[in-house]
Amino acid sequence: EIDRRLEKKLKITQKESRKSKSPPKVPIVIQDDSLPAGPPPQIRILKRPTTNGVLSNPNSASRPAFPVKSLAQREAEYAEARKRILGSASPEEEQEKPILDR
Numbered sequence: 001e002i003d004r005r006l007e008k009k010l011k012i013t014q015k016e017s018r019k020s021k022s023p024p025k026v027p028i029v030i031q032d033d034s035l036p037a038g039p040p041p042q043i044r045i046l047k048r049p050t051t052n053g054v055l056s057n058p059n060s061a062s063r064p065a066f067p068v069k070s071l072a073q074r075e076a077e078y079a080e081a082r083k084r085i086l087g088s089a090s091p092e093e094e095q096e097k098p099i100l101d102r
Helices: 002-021 058-062 071-086 091-096
Strands: none
């Protein structure tokens, strides 16, 4: 009786393995090129609206006009910021100090 049960299970597993080996059945769709294709979809490029509804130059509208600083003004601001952050006004002052930490 045990042999008979084992044979039945063996047959069942063999049938299942045969079913799993066969490729799955999937419907194949074949396109017919003889029929004319529909019109291509229309694509429109739209312009972005501005805040007042009038299109203008994007460079002039998006950037506020800042006064151009002279070289002397920029150097003075840099020295002031450096002194505030590092405690020295010019990089030459730090280079003159000997390194004693070694």
